[in-house]
Amino acid sequence: MRYCSIRDRSVKVTFREAVSRGISSDMGLFMPERIPVMEPEFFRRLPGMTLPEIAFEVGLEYVGDEIPSGVLMTICEEAFNFPVELRKISAGKQVLELFHGPTAAFKDFGARFMSRCIKYFSGINDRRTVILVATSGDTGGAIASSFLGLEGIDVIILYPSGKVSKLQENQMTTMGQNITALEVEGTFDDCQAMTKSAFKKLETHGKIKLTSANSINIARLIPQSFYYYYAIGRAGSGQKVVSVPGGNFGNLTGAIMAWKSGLHIEHFIASTNINKVVPEYLRTGVYSPHTSIQTIASAMDVGNPGNFERMLYMFGKDRDTMASKVSGFWFDDDQIRQHIREEYERSGYILDPHGAVASLGLESYLKDHPGSTGIFVATAHPAKFRETVEPVIGTTVALPNTLKGFLQGKKESIVMAPDYGCLEGFLKDKYSL
Ligand SMILES: *Cc1c(COP(=O)(O)O)cnc(C)c1O
Numbered sequence: 001m002r003y004c005s006i007r008d009r010s011v012k013v014t015f016r017e018a019v020s021r022g023i024s025s026d027m028g029l030f031m032p033e034r035i036p037v038m039e040p041e042f043f044r045r046l047p048g049m050t051l052p053e054i055a056f057e058v059g060l061e062y063v064g065d066e067i068p069s070g071v072l073m074t075i076c077e078e079a080f081n082f083p084v085e086l087r088k089i090s091a092g093k094q095v096l097e098l099f100h101g102p103t104a105a106f107k108d109f110g111a112r113f114m115s116r117c118i119k120y121f122s123g124i125n126d127r128r129t130v131i132l133v134a135t136s137g138d139t140g141g142a143i144a145s146s147f148l149g150l151e152g153i154d155v156i157i158l159y160p161s162g163k164v165s166k167l168q169e170n171q172m173t174t175m176g177q178n179i180t181a182l183e184v185e186g187t188f189d190d191c192q193a194m195t196k197s198a199f200k201k202l203e204t205h206g207k208i209k210l211t212s213a214n215s216i217n218i219a220r221l222i223p224q225s226f227y228y229y230y231a232i233g234r235a236g237s238g239q240k241v242v243s244v245p246g247g248n249f250g251n252l253t254g255a256i257m258a259w260k261s262g263l264h265i266e267h268f269i270a271s272t273n274i275n276k277v278v279p280e281y282l283r284t285g286v287y288s289p290h291t292s293i294q295t296i297a298s299a300m301d302v303g304n305p306g307n308f309e310r311m312l313y314m315f316g317k318d319r320d321t322m323a324s325k326v327s328g329f330w331f332d333d334d335q336i337r338q339h340i341r342e343e344y345e346r347s348g349y350i351l352d353p354h355g356a357v358a359s360l361g362l363e364s365y366l367k368d369h370p371g372s373t374g375i376f377v378a379t380a381h382p383a384k385f386r387e388t389v390e391p392v393i394g395t396t397v398a399l400p401n402t403l404k405g406f407l408q409g410k411k412e413s414i415v416m417a418p419d420y421g422c423l424e425g426f427l428k429d430k431y432s433l
Contacts, residue, residue: 001064003030003218006313015066016121019114019219022212029310030218035260036061043262046233051084052076054233055113055226058261062222067120075120079112084227086234089349092366092373095359096231099352102145102402103171104381105138105299106251109227110220111146117219118211119150127209128431131155132198134191137164138299141171141406143213144179158182158191158423161415167384167406174409182426186418197420198427206433215248216306224254225261231375232263241374243269243362245354246278247300249307251377256314256326266372268326271361273297273336278305279328285319296333296388297353299380329361336360337392344393352382352389 003018005011007028013021018030042057049057055076056069063072085097101108122129129152133143140157147155157172161183164172173181184191195212203210213220232240242265244252252270259265270278273295281287289304315322331339336356343351343359351359355378362376382389383397390396399407416422427433 001036001062002033004033005029006031006309015063015218019117019217020121020209020211022214022217029216029307031310031313032062032218035257035314038262040262043233043264046229049230049233051080051226051230054229055080055223058226058229058258059113059222061261063117067117071120075113075116079116079223080109080226082108084230086231086375087349089343089347093359093362094231094235094373094375095349095355095378096227096375097378098227099378099381099384100400100402103142104384104400104403105142106224106377106379107139107142108146109223110215110250111139111142111213113223114213114217114219115143115146115150115153118213119147119153122152122209125209127204128207129153130208130210130427130431131213132158132195132210133213134158134188134195135164135172136160136188137168139215140164140181141168144172144175144181147213148175148179149177153178155179156182156427158184158194158416160188160191161185163188167403170406170409170411173411173413174406176409176412181413182423183413183415184418185415190418194418194420194423198423201424202427202433206431208427208431208433215250221250221254221307221310222257224251225258226254228255228258228265229263232258232265235375238373239264239266241265241267241269241362241365241369241372243271243358243365243374243376245297245300245358245361245377245379246270246272246305247275247302249278249305249311251379252326253307253310253314256311259325260314267365267369269358269361269365269374269376270326270328271358271376272328272330273300273357274330274332275301275303276328276330277303278308279330281308281319282323282326282328295353296336296385297357300354300357327365329364331357331360337388340389340392350382350389350393350397352378352380352385354379354385355382
């Protein structure tokens with residue numbers, strides 16, 4: 001399988017290059033040259049397959065012979081070593097829970113698969129792989145956790161001091177081992193500017209190879225299609241509508257890839273908070289990105305979704321084709337809170353704000369399509385957003401064990417001025433560059 005830049009299809013690279021470069025030199029995102037089509041026989045076996053088994057068979061189509069199949073099987077077993085739950089909430093409505101991984105959010109799927117691909121490729125390298133990430137809070141923990149203990153790889157996370165939640169800070173600063181947290185006395189933008197300069201100046205330097213693990217990496221996208229096969233395989237008879245809560249839209253892009261490979265999905269719902277560029281595009285055909293607006297579904301506060309171009313690309317860059325398969329709905333904070341309360345009172349199910357957006361999107365669609373049934377995707381454990389959820393439902397939400405562990409460890413960080421020189425000094429010192 002070759003990967004091409006969606007800006008210029010003549011730029012073709014291997015999976016390995018697409019993973020290690022992240023983005024093409026023409027600033028285009030990488031996509032597989034073609035979406036592999038799975039055999040009817042694969043779909044017949046689907047209801048009995050585990051997630052790692054599905055991941056292996058689908059992953060093999062994307063990775064080809066660049067990772068030996070035995071290694072790929074181990075990658076899939078290690079990356080997806082936690083449950084995925086599909087639950088029935090009411091007639092015609094099921095929830096796909098993607099928050100049972102180590103950081104209690106769906107980013108674990110992408111991060112854990114990508115980290116193991118990077119580890120495999122770094123073993124072929126003679127340089128030490130250093131993952132350098134700037135985070136405003138959430139991704140740092142998922143990335144740190146996904147690389148924790150992987151040999152030959154260091155992770156260095158920059159986060160803005162005092163601007164992340166206690167739980168988020170603990171996820172980045174208490175793991176130790178190959179994870180180092182740099183606590184920058186500045187903003188997220190400072191952190192991002194510092195890492196960008198480091199990539200410009202030191203990307204391949206001396207004994208290290210700097211690698212970004214950002215959200216547009218193809219090795220984070222591909223695994224975000226695997227759980228859709230799992231869900232549809234177990235969802236029972238009848239075609240299903242799938243509602244996905246969108247921020248950067250990697251999750252929905254993964255779902256669309258699964259459909260293109262032959263998985264039966266009747267229709268997609270792009271559900272957002274008031275950062276509604278994608279629903280607005282589907283309605284009007286005009287794409288107007290903006291700076292992000294803060295909401296209670298904060299992981300979806302994205303004003304210019306990185307994967308929008310990829311989605312459109314899969315529909316031949318044509319809005320009408322896309323709108324015939326994808327509907328968009330958006331909701332404000334009051335609607336999200338009200339829905340969390342109502343669903344709790346109606347069924348006892350506790351939604352987090354992100355899952356609530358997807359659930360609302362599904363209900364809006366089903367109102368106009370009474371014959372359809374659907375699945376909505378819950379991306380975070382409600383305990384991760386307990387400050388929002390608990391007052392709304394009037395009861396406490398128990399922390400899952402995965403999150404409890406993070407509240408105990410001892411914080412270790414290196415405080416740093418918001419200045420590239422300091423970061424360079426740190427890297428030169430650590431790696432004797
Ligand atoms: C990242 C995230 C989203 C948005 O996913 P995208 O793939 O960026 O659209 C939704 N919910 C939660 C909890 C997230 O962390």
